[in-house]
Amino acid sequence: MRYWQTSRFRIDLAQPQVMGIVNVTPDSFSDGGSHEGVSAAMAHAEQLLADGAHILDIGGESTRPGSPAVPLDEELRRVLPVVQAAVALQVPISVDTYKPQVMQAVLDLGADIINDIWALRQPGAQAVVAAHSQCGVCLMHMHASPQTMHQQHMDAHSDVATQVLDFLQDHTHRLEALGVDKSRIVWDAGTGFGKSLGQNFALLQQQPRLAAAGYPWLAGWSRKGSLGKVTGRLVGERMPASIAAALLSVEHGAAIVRVHDVRETCDALAVLQAMRAPQSLDTQD
Numbered sequence: 001m002r003y004w005q006t007s008r009f010r011i012d013l014a015q016p017q018v019m020g021i022v023n024v025t026p027d028s029f030s031d032g033g034s035h036e037g038v039s040a041a042m043a044h045a046e047q048l049l050a051d052g053a054h055i056l057d058i059g060g061e062s063t064r065p066g067s068p069a070v071p072l073d074e075e076l077r078r079v080l081p082v083v084q085a086a087v088a089l090q091v092p093i094s095v096d097t098y099k100p101q102v103m104q105a106v107l108d109l110g111a112d113i114i115n116d117i118w119a120l121r122q123p124g125a126q127a128v129v130a131a132h133s134q135c136g137v138c139l140m141h142m143h144a145s146p147q148t149m150h151q152q153h154m155d156a157h158s159d160v161a162t163q164v165l166d167f168l169q170d171h172t173h174r175l176e177a178l179g180v181d182k183s184r185i186v187w188d189a190g191t192g193f194g195k196s197l198g199q200n201f202a203l204l205q206q207q208p209r210l211a212a213a214g215y216p217w218l219a220g221w222s223r224k225g226s227l228g229k230v231t232g233r234l235v236g237e238r239m240p241a242s243i244a245a246a247l248l249s250v251e252h253g254a255a256i257v258r259v260h261d262v263r264e265t266c267d268a269l270a271v272l273q274a275m276r277a278p279q280s281l282d283t284q285d
Contacts, residue, residue, distance in 0.1 A: 020048030059096030143194025211253030219249035
């Protein structure tokens, strides 16, 4: 599929799309507390766009392993003013939430995409997305929950790619049965969400098989713990590994990469694109 249909935009997926992360949380694993408040969040959002981001992903609840759930009223307090300001930027705005009340509120403000780590499994979430005429949605695979997933990994002897594929197909079919068009749906394997180190990299290795199912793939490796384990780097030192994972994801079929380090990732993707189509470079002025 060459595009992703969202509320206001039909996003062209012919070239890799970079989704910049805007966390408005005090406790996210990488940048918690850095962009709290509307002014700080919007300054960060505008910088991400200047750095080359195509999509902004706003989140008001940390989903790091072991993180506590955030009450509904607190998530609304964090997210709604930022979304209201961000939609005026005239770029696709994604909101990272699993609460149907938050989904409805941000869609009412004009948000374009619902990015749900629970794949719309919370009661009422599917109905909110299905009732909207054309918002985009990203369905992610997660084993267990953010509170327990670091203690309850998937079966080490299972075929992780098959399990993820079956899960995403099942929840996609349920959503399509409610009238949501295929063009609105993107998949995410959920790197780090209840998977072991080996399973995360097995999913990256087998991503072409997953992408062959016909849905655009979103890859979220940025600064993840798996990168820290293979490099020995702390979270603030994982930019090179994150860029490598983003490039490998795109090479293995990802259409969208969700990242913290937008400028550096865009530069790396420009080199990848030049390698893919060198003949086009000689026609440029």
